[in-house]
Amino acid sequence: GIQVEQSPPDLILQEGANSTLRCNFSDSVNNLQWFHQNPWGQLINLFYIPSGTKQNGRLSATTVATERYSLLYISSSQTTDSGVYFCAVRGSNFGNEKLTFGTGTRLTIIP
Amino acid sequence: DVKVTQSSRYLVKRTGEKVFLECVQDMDHENMFWYRQDPGLGLRLIYFSYDVKMKEKGDIPEGYSVSREKKERFSLILESASTNQTSMYLCASSFWGQPQHFGDGTRLSIL
Numbered sequence: 167g168i169q170v171e172q173s174p175p176d177l178i179l180q181e182g183a184n185s186t187l188r189c190n191f192s193d194s195v196n197n198l199q200w201f202h203q204n205p206w207g208q209l210i211n212l213f214y215i216p217s218g219t220k221q222n223g224r225l226s227a228t229t230v231a232t233e234r235y236s237l238l239y240i241s242s243s244q245t246t247d248s249g250v251y252f253c254a255v256r257g258s259n260f261g262n263e264k265l266t267f268g269t270g271t272r273l274t275i276i277p
Numbered sequence: 278d279v280k281v282t283q284s285s286r287y288l289v290k291r292t293g294e295k296v297f298l299e300c301v302q303d304m305d306h307e308n309m310f311w312y313r314q315d316p317g318l319g320l321r322l323i324y325f326s327y328d329v330k331m332k333e334k335g336d337i338p339e340g341y342s343v344s345r346e347k348k349e350r351f352s353l354i355l356e357s358a359s360t361n362q363t364s365m366y367l368c369a370s371s372f373w374g375q376p377q378h379f380g381d382g383t384r385l386s387i388l
Contacts (some may be wrong), residue, residue: 199376207365207382214376252320254377263308263327264335265369265377267320 168193168257172268179243180276187238187271189253197256198229200238204249243275279304281380283368289386296355298383300368309351314365326351358387
């Protein structure tokens with residue numbers, strides 16, 4: 167099956183810093199989602215981005231499908247950005263709706 | 278906004294009990310999913326359903342069954358709960374080819 171790797175596994179930053187999280191995947195995909203899991207366990211949709219670039223406030227994401235990676239950028243970090251960030255992909259074979267998750271990047275923002 | 282509602286945030290059950298986890302979505306999505314999340318293992322797919330009364334096994338279906346009698350409701354059943362089924366359970370739903378939306382999760386402890 168498709169493999170998803172995220173880096174770095176852990177990241178500790180001062181409030182106000184910028185960060186880049188990476189997601190590599192092993193095969194062609196027709197769906198890529200970025201999620202933020204908050205300390206209460208809720209999984210929040212950040213981006214649906216199978217290709218191209220999107221921005222939402224201080225967050226933006228870029229997926230280069232031909233090179234099989236995606237990047238999540240967080241600018242001017244706030245303590246509420248802390249949590250685990252997951253990348254999940256769906257393979258491009260027909261009828262496959264299953265998402266495969268990476269093991270996540272744990273982000274800690276220090277005041 | 279999509280609303281995926283899981284019946285309990287926290288649940289404590291005893292070994293051998295039959296356990297029902299309920300999930301309801303309000304967006305008329307065809308697809309519904311059950312995942313479990315464990316430290317170091319990420320999110321893994323247990324079962325999914327693409328229509329009423331239809332189900333497909335995911336990566337780790339052993340020890341679980343599911344029921345989808347109505348389009349909006351997808352139930353996960355632990356026939357005889359065991360301690361290794363202590364985990365965080367997450368339900369999701371989607372239209373075909375569209376992003377998955379997750380509920381808040383149920384933290385299940387089996388004593």
